[in-house]
Amino acid sequence: MALEQSQQRVLQELLKSDSEASKYSRKLDFLIVPIVVFAVMAAFHIHFMLTGGDWDFWVDWKDRQYWVTVTPIVMMIIVAAIQAIFYAHFRLAIGATLCGVVLVLGEWLNRYFGFYLWSHFPMSLVWPAIVIPMCLYLDLVLHLTRSYMITAALGAIGFALMFPTSNWFILAQFRLPIEIQGELLSVADYIGFSFSRTAT
Known part of the structure; x- marks a missing residue:
């Protein structure tokens, strides 16, 4: 034409x-x-908060059972979509990392302004998960293999397995046992009991 x-x-x-x-x-x-x-940022933040939000909001909900299972699965949906768009149209294996950075930026804005300044929750109760190392790994697998299938298999497994390990160094201090009024609790549970919050 x-x-x-x-x-x-x-x-x-x-x-x-x-x-x-x-x-x-x-x-x-x-x-x-x-x-x-x-x-x-808004779409990823809304998707993440509606599907896996409670496990990522509160430090006493960051458990060994659901938080490490739900969060990587929920995050993988939009991260993989943005990664595929960047790689298919621009041949840049940086989509997952950019998506992770945008999510972390949105999470910190939400936690600081919404939870800390507005609702007066301490930041030690509501810190967001660390996701950038997992996104870097996913982009690295795509960059080295140049294959969506290998990235879907090896990248997704590494993405899920890196989640608890990349967050453990900040979470370990909240898993220490303490005794309160004859009851054995973790520090995270005690923080959760000390600050009342509404149920969702």
């Missing part, structure tokens, strides 16, 4: 680096990128 004369003129103006049209095109790019980043 051939371009009309006016469309060819606009295209020629856009291709000139110092033209007025190319300057507006670049300004539009700088406007679109933050909007897309914010949209991905």
